[in-house]
Amino acid sequence: MLNSRVTTSLLQQPASAAIRRAFISSPPSSFLSSPLVRSGPLRFPTSAPSLLRHCSSDSHSSSSSSPSSQPSNPNSKIPNVANPASDKSTWRTMAEKDISRYLRQTHDRVFEHNRAWAAEKKKADPDFFANLSAGQTPEYLWIGCSDSRIPAEQITGLEPGDAFVHRNIANLVCNTDLNVMAVINYAVRHLKVKHIVVCGHYGCGGVKAAMSAKDLGILNPWLRNIRDVYRLHEKELDAIKDEEARYNRLVELNVIEQCRNVVKTAGVQQSYAENSFPIVHGWVFGFNDGLLRDLQIDFEGMLKDIQKIYNLTES
CATH class of the missing domain: 3.40.1050.10 (Carbonic anhydrase)
Structure with a gap:
């Protein structure tokens, strides 16, 4: 049960590593039309505005983005979707920030679930860890x-x-x-x-x-x-x-x-x-x-x- 919750939580993250690699290496226009985005099980945003909101949000929760939300920094440069090559560095910077946040989230969640597992085991058997440490x-x-x-x-x-x-x-x-x-x-x-x-x-x-x-x-x-x-x-x-x-x-x-x-x-x-x-x-x-x-x-x-x-x- 616990591992399934870990797996579920990881799948609920903004994007998988494969999607992120595709986002970094591909121009935005080609990335937005790729099969990874259109049909991927993680349902990564497929429209340019929602993609920008998703990548620029500073929230630790993927659920904080909504169709009406704005980028966390309204003064930041918004990439020109019509001419993605001219703003490639901006797209890359935003993607790298998103990857950094993703890595931090997946790391932290392991410890969250570890604490939950330890509490669950101790509740079921107060002597569980004492017995485990005995050898x-x-x-x-x-x-x-x-x-x-x-x-x-x-x-x-x-x-x-x-x-x-x-x-x-x-x-x-x-x-x-x-x-x-x-x-x-x-x-x-x-x-x-x-x-x-x-x-x-x-x-x-x-x-x-x-x-x-x-x-x-x-x-x-x-x-x-x-x-x-x-x-x-x-x-x-x-x-x-x-x-x-x-x-x-x-x-x-x-x-x-x-x-x-x-x-x-x-x-x-x-x-x-x-x-x-x-x-x-x-x-x-x-x-x-x-x-x-x-x-x-x-x-x-x-x-x-x-x-x-x-x-x-x-x-």
């Missing part, structure tokens, strides 16, 4: 994608303290990535997590990028890990004629391979031999219905298979 004993280690649309706790109903979370592009577990290796080691050896979840999602931009034959600069070595997954399962994937279905299957196979990489680690192997946990799971999230799909990883079978070569149970 963490999460049941889950979550290794997910950095995609902003997949907050682990929200889609699973977990509470603060329930999951130790690591996220990166395309939910990769690379043995050369000291970040994810340290996370797994700490979660297993010190936090004693019972479940390790590798969660991918359909529509993953990282997986899609890896399927394209393009030089993506610094992303190349990272995405090569996904391309290697394609190489390992080339026959299966090439047999899928539908491109979207092939894309979705690569998402699933990537999750399975990353689960296998988790199982290869010494911490997981040794903890399981001693404690019978953690168990490794592979899940995929779908945006179309908001549901998680369990790929039914055979953890014990996978562990047995890899230990022919990757057996690290001896400390």
